[in-house]
Amino acid sequence: MKELLNKNMTYVFYIFAALILTGALLIYTLFEKTSVAIRQNNLLSNIEYIDNITTNMSALIQTSTDNHIYEALKKSTALRTNLQKSLELFVTKRYRYVYVVDKEQQNSKDFRFLLDGARDNKAEFLENYTPLNIQKWQEVYSTKKSLYFQNKDVESLWMTYLKPIVIDNKVQAIIAIDFSLSDYNIIVEALKKLHISFISIILFAIFLFFVIAFFSYVDKKRIQKLTRQSQKIRKFNKTLQIKIEEEVEKNRKKDQQLIQQSRLAQMGEMISMIAHQWRQPLSAINSAAIAINFKAQLNKLDAQELIEMSDKISSFSQHLSATIDDFRDFFKPNKEKKQVTYNEIIESVLNIVETSLKNCNITVIKEMHSEIVFNTYANELKQVILNLIQNAQDILLEREISNPTIVIKTEENSLSVSDNGGGVPSEIIEKIFDPYFSTKTEKNGRGLGLYMSKMIIQEHCGGELRVENIGDGAQFTIQLPQEV
């Protein structure tokens, strides 16, 4: 829609610009015609006026001289004076020189003054006169017709009008009037300025048209480029969305795999722990069985002793059964939150891991200061705490710490598990929660335990799991939210 509007606007601009240009050219043409007409009319009206004057002069001279101009003027000084006074009447600032000349012979090249309308420096009767553009003057003699021309050599602001006095089809004399072109020139100059202004405006309009057209073209190209780019971006965005969805799906699958791997690892560890838990009762059952068998062979087995032995075996079996229940509960994921205390959780975890720790001579110190009852996924929290204790155990064994100790401390909403295993090196402390990051070289080092623990605390329990080095070891702290 916007593109269509832009396109339409461009067309409207071109049409509008073309109309303005055409209009300007039409006005210019009209102006040129009018300008020529003004110049011609101004000149022609001047000429017409002068023609009327000279016609009257001619009539006056002919009448006064009875058609014998030279003879009559030669004869009568008074007539010359009178006629010259008449000519003087026409002399103004505009009509500068008014005079009458003739030629002694028709074929003579020289002219001579017959009458001069000048008020001072009057030419004398029959004074020689050599006009400029003499061929024009000769032309008047030959054609017997009036003509006018501009004096280009001298005094170019003046024009000369020549009127023949024709008697008996013969040019007897020429009336000459030099008239000023200053008014005409003022008009011509004004028209010239107007012409220059017009041309400038039209050229400017054309320049402006091209400038606007150029920028319009550039803008059009820019919009086209922008449209292409936005189309590309839209297309890219679509692809990106698909790619993101694909990546999210991949990550989800990866996470599932991680969880699965982690679960398998924990199961392995659990089996190991079960083995530890079961070793003593199984050994006791085995001892009881061997004792029963031995005494039976020697016929020394009495009923009382058999009952005691069978009670022991039963007791050990129940212990084994309880252990299985504990592990089964441990791995049963909670679908709903339930109210627990840190003490209950820690006791439950220690039930599982205590034997293993004891076998490794690791001392467990409990500093339980929190009695808060909170709502959480207990089994998942247990898995995290178990993971932290197992990590502590691993590092204590790996580094062969002489007095291995694990401290479990609760305060308000936080629970910390610390050890005296030497702490986490500073260069890797930032990476230990990353997936597949492990410092362990043994069978359990998959690098998923801490990553999964952090995920459980952050994503499921809405809390925070952090690590810091304290004294001679590392301390992992679980901070659960207040409202939990």
Place this chain on the structure above:
Amino acid sequence: MKKLIILCAVCTVMLFANEDYELKLYEKILPDIFAQTPIYIYATHEAKEILQKSTKFKVVDRCDKRVVLLVGEDFTHLPVECKNKPVFATNYRTFRDNANSFGAFYWSKGRPQVYFKQKNVQKFHIKLPSYLRKYER
């Protein structure tokens, strides 16, 4: 007012243009007629002012033997030794009436007029260059 200024400017230009024109003409014609450098001239009125501007001419205040040419209009009170010197007139009347005038240059109706009097050209044994012969009357 604007018209008046234009008119004054035009008149000034024409005045100086005419003077320049006259000086150029004198500098062209007279050395071609009188083969001297400088040409000693006794001149009157405007002609004196114009000729003084040229280095080709030596315009003297008193007409004496050195003078070879008189240029101007009124030569009625000349010393005896100058009475028969050739005259180059600057108006029609002097050209027509002065017995020694052999040539003239003046303006008539805004047009330059150049004439040579054949009779006096011969009288003073003046040899006109070919381009001036068409002005002989």
